[in-house]
Amino acid sequence: MKITAVLCLALFSAGSTFAQNPPAPAPVDTTTMFAIASQAVAVRIGGQSVPGTDVIGTYAVTKHVSVRSDNLLAPGNNLQLYGAGFNWRLPLGGLISKTKLPKNTFEPYLTGTIGIVRNVPAAGAVTQRYAGLVGGGVNYDPAGTGRFTINLVEVRAADLPGFGKHPWGATISVGIKLGLWQKQ
Numbered sequence: 236m237k238i239t240a241v242l243c244l245a246l247f248s249a250g251s252t253f254a255q256n257p258p259a260p261a262p263v264d265t266t267t268m269f270a271i272a273s274q275a276v277a278v279r280i281g282g283q284s285v286p287g288t289d290v291i292g293t294y295a296v297t298k299h300v301s302v303r304s305d306n307l308l309a310p311g312n313n314l315q316l317y318g319a320g321f322n323w324r325l326p327l328g329g330l331i332s333k334t335k336l337p338k339n340t341f342e343p344y345l346t347g348t349i350g351i352v353r354n355v356p357a358a359g360a361v362t363q364r365y366a367g368l369v370g371g372g373v374n375y376d377p378a379g380t381g382r383f384t385i386n387l388v389e390v391r392a393a394d395l396p397g398f399g400k401h402p403w404g405a406t407i408s409v410g411i412k413l414g415l416w417q418k419q
Contacts, residue, residue, distance in 0.1 A: 267381035267414035268295045274386055274410030278309045281398040285311030289408060299324045305348045312398060316366055318350020339379035345371040354397045364396040374412065384412040
């Protein structure tokens, strides 16, 4: 009898404890001011596809526009690209709010970069020219805070002179972005 009373008391105490939890706070609209990202990249240029990596730093100028530093290395075809550009986060908040998707979870964007591309062969002369990349992508932020974001895809057309007869190519990448400084 005493055991039954103790079990009932414990059960009712646990139930009332769960019932007293405060509601979850509403999501806060934050802007990630500075972020760093690393992307695995496939570079298609001069009739050849090679793997590479792109380390990107971004700094928010406004809520939707960020300046961007691209540092792309693809050693398989001796490519080094150091560029500066922009990210324009498409303002789709109104469209997403009409769905059941959480706010600030998916972030489509357009991007453009200009800079210096270098062809650095193991033997021979190094060539250096101006280059440009333009495209877009989609980021996914599971928590909607901007602190940890997965780059689902980024596709860019590339003009990379100095890499064969056909300098036009493409890059496709996936990666991870870490938000290092935010403001509300």
